[in-house]
Amino acid sequence: MATEVVMPQMGESIAEGTITRWLIEVGETVERDQPLFEISTDKVDAEIPSPVAGTLLKVVHGEGETVPVDDVVAYIGEAGESVGDGAASAPATEAPAAEAAAGEQAAESEDSGEEDSTDGPMSLEQRLRKFSSPLVRNIAAKEGVDLQQVEGTGIHGRVTKKDILGYLENRGSAPAQPAAAAAPAAPRPTRAASDFHVPAYTEGENVEVVPMSRIRQITADHMAYSKATSAHVTTVFHIDMTRIARLRQRIKHRFAEANGTKLTYMPFIFSAVTAGLKAFPQLNAAIDGTNIVYKKDINLGMAVALDHGLIVPVLKNADQLSLVGLAKTANDLADRARSKRLSPDAIKGGTFTVTNPGGFGSLFGTPVINQPQVAILGVGAIEKRPVVLTDAEGNDSLGIRTMCYLALTFDHRLIDGADADQFMALVKEQLQQGSWEELDAYRR
Numbered sequence: 535m536a537t538e539v540v541m542p543q544m545g546e547s548i549a550e551g552t553i554t555r556w557l558i559e560v561g562e563t564v565e566r567d568q569p570l571f572e573i574s575t576d577k578v579d580a581e582i583p584s585p586v587a588g589t590l591l592k593v594v595h596g597e598g599e600t601v602p603v604d605d606v607v608a609y610i611g612e613a614g615e616s617v618g619d620g621a622a623s624a625p626a627t628e629a630p631a632a633e634a635a636a637g638e639q640a641a642e643s644e645d646s647g648e649e650d651s652t653d654g655p656m657s658l659e660q661r662l663r664k665f666s667s668p669l670v671r672n673i674a675a676k677e678g679v680d681l682q683q684v685e686g687t688g689i690h691g692r693v694t695k696k697d698i699l700g701y702l703e704n705r706g707s708a709p710a711q712p713a714a715a716a717a718p719a720a721p722r723p724t725r726a727a728s729d730f731h732v733p734a735y736t737e738g739e740n741v742e743v744v745p746m747s748r749i750r751q752i753t754a755d756h757m758a759y760s761k762a763t764s765a766h767v768t769t770v771f772h773i774d775m776t777r778i779a780r781l782r783q784r785i786k787h788r789f790a791e792a793n794g795t796k797l798t799y800m801p802f803i804f805s806a807v808t809a810g811l812k813a814f815p816q817l818n819a820a821i822d823g824t825n826i827v828y829k830k831d832i833n834l835g836m837a838v839a840l841d842h843g844l845i846v847p848v849l850k851n852a853d854q855l856s857l858v859g860l861a862k863t864a865n866d867l868a869d870r871a872r873s874k875r876l877s878p879d880a881i882k883g884g885t886f887t888v889t890n891p892g893g894f895g896s897l898f899g900t901p902v903i904n905q906p907q908v909a910i911l912g913v914g915a916i917e918k919r920p921v922v923l924t925d926a927e928g929n930d931s932l933g934i935r936t937m938c939y940l941a942l943t944f945d946h947r948l949i950d951g952a953d954a955d956q957f958m959a960l961v962k963e964q965l966q967q968g969s970w971e972e973l974d975a976y977r978r
Contacts, residue, residue: 536611537586539570541601542878544578551575552600553607558590564610571607578845578881579874589613604694673698753843760905765946768900770939771958774966775916778802779936785976792976793858799916800836801860803888803940806964807911808832808853811886814957816949818885820906826948835884835904836864838871839894845871846904848884856972892916898939908948911961914939 541551551573558564558571569581570590588610595607609617670693674681684701686693735741746754782797789797811818811832820827832853835846847867849855855863870876887904890913898914916938923933940961944954 536591536609536615536617537588538606539585539608539610540604541573541607542582543603544573544575544580544876544878544881548575548578548603550600550602553595553597554579555597556593557581558584560590560593561613563587563589563613574874578871578876580877582878584610586610589615591615592617670695670698673702677702756905757902760902763905764903764908766900766903766943767946767951767954768941768943769951769954769958770898770941771962773938773940773962774921774935775799775938776936778965778968778970779916781970781973781977785973788976789861789973793862795862795865797861798865799938800864800888800890800913801857802965802968802970803911803913803961804834804836804849804852804860804864805857806961806968807834807886807888809964810957810961812853813960814953816953817909817944817957819908819948820885821908821945821948829885831883831885833883833885835887835907836867837887837889838868840872845876845881846884846887847871847876847880848882850883857970858972887911888913892938898941900941901943903943903945908945909954910943912941912943914941 544551552575553571554574555572557569564570564584564587566585566587567583570584572579572581589612591609591611593608595601595605601607611617671681673679673695674684679698679701681693681698684693684697686697735743778799782799786797815828816826818829818832820829831851834849834852836849837844837846847870849860849863849867852860852863867876867880870880884904884907886907887901887910889899889901889910891899891901892913892915895915899912901910901912903910916936918934919937920932921935921937923931923935925931940958942954942958
């Protein structure tokens with residue numbers, strides 16, 4: 535069977551992408567992982583590689599079209615092979631095949647028009663159902679299935695082809711009923727927010743009303759979803775960064791000359807976090823129903839603020855990287871994020887996130903957990919402050935130290951306060967007492 539090529543997920547808050555250029559023409563062969571087409575989103579411009587080797591049989595969406603995540607954009611298979619729903623393969627030009635292809639395109643246009651005609655902001659549930667692929671929606675319609683009754687395994691519960699086929703298999707061999715005759719879905723409990731609305735403005739008030747962009751609607755849904763899912767608790771620690779600040783000041787120029795990248799505070803923080811996650815694996819986990827999923831790899835998400843939004847590229851296997859490796863990887867990801875050159879793989883698989891609002895002057899914040907993770911660390915401003923110092927004899931004095939607040943938001947469903955604070959105590963110890971021997975080569 536031909537392989538479906540789908541629009542990839544390019545970040546948690548991205549629901550669609552625009553195809554800007556096809557790099558392979560219909561009928562041409564392509565190797566696995568060879569760039570197949572280019573896409574553009576509000577956050578990322580990227581080349582999308584081919585998932586398999588074969589012949590590009592059919593392009594479903596052309597250049598300039600905006601396509602929802604997980605929708606099929608093309609088919610790859612053996613030359614001359616036919617593709618789904620009776621559509622013709624690329625080399626075939628027979629009239630019946632062309633008519634079938636035209637019919638399929640018309641059906642897809644109707645699906646697209648239905649989505650575009652939706653007015654007003656959609657809820658998270660509505661968006662997930664709407665952006666199930668046309669194939670999934672067609673199967674559901676033919677089999678009389680209400681998609682709200684199907685448990686989705688896609689991102690945040692999106693129903694995939696595998697989900698709908700599994701549902702039909704488990705439903706048994708009973709004959710399918712028309713959609714109109716399907717039993718009505720049980721009423722779903724409504725959220726309190728939907729029952730109580732405070733008007734944002736009154737008639738005659740001096741305001742400007744601007745529709746939310748789609749990306750802002752999706753981001754809002756994702757944040758509300760996280761707050762509704764996890765039991766958020768935040769603990770804040772005050773960290774003395776003086777030793778690191780002095781070391782960094784002494785070696786940063788030689789470090790940059792030797793490695794071609796700058797040395798910021800973040801590699802030190804990443805290193806300390808990985809040590810903490812090794813000691814407290816429940817912070818590097820996820821919740822799946824009543825099961826705890828412990829992630830064996832430590833993949834640190836790194837929030838990067840852009841002019842048009844926020845994206846979280848991932849430092850894969852961060853615990854296996856040296857400080858030099860962490861610095862190079864983090865700076866490269868940040869540069870690629872700002873220039874919209876991140877690959878799909880670069881923003882997937884995060885197990886714990888670090889965000890740095892201190893770069894904008896914030897003392898500390900209480901960040902929202904990046905689902906399905908169970909914890910996120912916020913880094914506050916690193917600056918000189920007066921603190922009380924106690925000498926070996928117990929005498930107190932005031933001193934000027936380079937200090938930073940680190941705020942850990944954690945999911946209390948899984949992580950107890952004692953675990954969170956012990957994790958933070960270890961991170962604090964690593965930052966304040968770490969020797970950083972690998973940087974000895976850059977010291978004078």
